[in-house]
Amino acid sequence: MSSAVATRTLLACFLLVWTASSLACSGSGPVPLDASFADAPSDSPGSQNTRVLVFTRTLAYRHESIADGVALISRLAVANGWRLTRTEEPATFNDASLAEFDVTVWLSTTGDVLEEEQQAAFQRYVESGGGFVGVHAASDTEYDWPWYASLVGAQFSDHPAIQTATLNVEDATHPASAHLATTFSWEDEWYNFRENPRAHVDVLLSVDESSYAGGTMGDHPIAWTHSVGQGRAFYTALGHSADAYTDPTFVGHLEGAIGWARRAP
Ligand SMILES: [Zn+2]
Numbered sequence: 001m002s003s004a005v006a007t008r009t010l011l012a013c014f015l016l017v018w019t020a021s022s023l024a025c026s027g028s029g030p031v032p033l034d035a036s037f038a039d040a041p042s043d044s045p046g047s048q049n050t051r052v053l054v055f056t057r058t059l060a061y062r063h064e065s066i067a068d069g070v071a072l073i074s075r076l077a078v079a080n081g082w083r084l085t086r087t088e089e090p091a092t093f094n095d096a097s098l099a100e101f102d103v104t105v106w107l108s109t110t111g112d113v114l115e116e117e118q119q120a121a122f123q124r125y126v127e128s129g130g131g132f133v134g135v136h137a138a139s140d141t142e143y144d145w146p147w148y149a150s151l152v153g154a155q156f157s158d159h160p161a162i163q164t165a166t167l168n169v170e171d172a173t174h175p176a177s178a179h180l181a182t183t184f185s186w187e188d189e190w191y192n193f194r195e196n197p198r199a200h201v202d203v204l205l206s207v208d209e210s211s212y213a214g215g216t217m218g219d220h221p222i223a224w225t226h227s228v229g230q231g232r233a234f235y236t237a238l239g240h241s242a243d244a245y246t247d248p249t250f251v252g253h254l255e256g257a258i259g260w261a262r263r264a265p
Contacts, residue, residue: 048081050262053101057088059111063137068245069107076255093118095125102262103131106138108239113141123147127229131261135254136239139191151228152235153201154193154221160214162189162240167222170203174225175256176234177204180249189240192216201226205236223253225260232261 054073056066070086077084085101093114098104098121114122119142126132132151140156142148149155164187169180190207196217197203201224209215223236234257244250 050080050082050103050259051101052077052082052084052258053092053098053104054084054086054107055088055092055104055109055113056086056107057090057109057111057113058137059113060140061110061137063108063240065136065240065242065245066108068242069135069239072245072251072254073105073107073258076251076258080255080259082258090114090118094121098122098125098130101130103133103258105133105135105258106141107135108137109141110137111141112144114145119145119148126151126231126233129230131231131258132228132233133254133257133261134233134235136189136191136237138235139193139237150200151233153197153224153226153233154195154235157192157194157216159189159191160212162187163212163214165190165212165215166208168206168208170206174202174204175260176223176225176236176253178256179252180205183208184249186238186249187241188238188244190215190222191237192220197221197224201235205238234261 052073054070056070058066074084076082090113092098094117104122104125134152137156139152139154141152143155164185166183167180167186168183169177171177172180172182190212192215196219198219198221201221203221203224205221205223207215207220207222209218209220223234223238225232225234227233236253236257238244238250238253
């Protein structure tokens with residue numbers, strides 16, 4: 001273990017103790033709550049050593065699929081040589097701790113999860129080059145924080161029953177969508193948003209509202225990217241159900257998003 005990895009592991013253990021978790025601080029296997037690092041394979045290409053923070057705090061609805069999402073990102077970390085930390089501790093959102101991460105994933109967070117000082121630290125983090133990946137209920141989070149709404153790109157409004165719909169790939173060159181067919185069917189919980197983000201983002205996927213019941217937006221982006229300061233931001237509304245997190249369609253979508261969002265070296 002390198003000294004840098006050792007330092008970060010010590011930090012992870014510190015966070016673990018700090019949050020009064022009784023889980024062991026392990027370098028392999030499933031990522032426990034609240035923190036653990038997977039050591040990076042030395043021969044991983046591309047995004048090797050990307051440091052990923054997965055934030056899963058929920059103060060409103062809690063998706064059962066969060067556990068499946070953490071398990072998937074843990075597997076992706078091993079495959080790609082990422083170092084992964086999971087937390088539900090809002091105190092992690094301070095300048096010093098956030099500086100340890102290239103990408104922060106908000107995995108189906110809900111409710112008012114950060115205090116004002118923590119929000120300010122996260123804004124500084126992204127605007128200075130930290131990556132953001134929002135998954136599914138990340139748009140059902142922090143309604144009273146306007147900067148976060150602009151970071152995600154849209155706020156959740158409502159959804160019809162889970163059903164299959166047709167998705168259109170609008171950008172086939174992005175790492176989060178390049179593996180997808182031009183159009184494909186997908187079962188999910190189709191979020192309607194309070195506003196259409198298209199004017200402010202680059203749309204990767206949109207859903208055809210004529211292919212299911214309950215869409216209220218007409219033009220209906222479902223996954224997109226944009227820049228916020230020096231940071232890269234990605235959001236996908238997909239990912240309600242546990243099944244998504246083992247399906248190659250969604251696995252490639254999330255893997256591409258995290259690899260893309262990392263802080264520029
Ligand atoms: Zn959902």
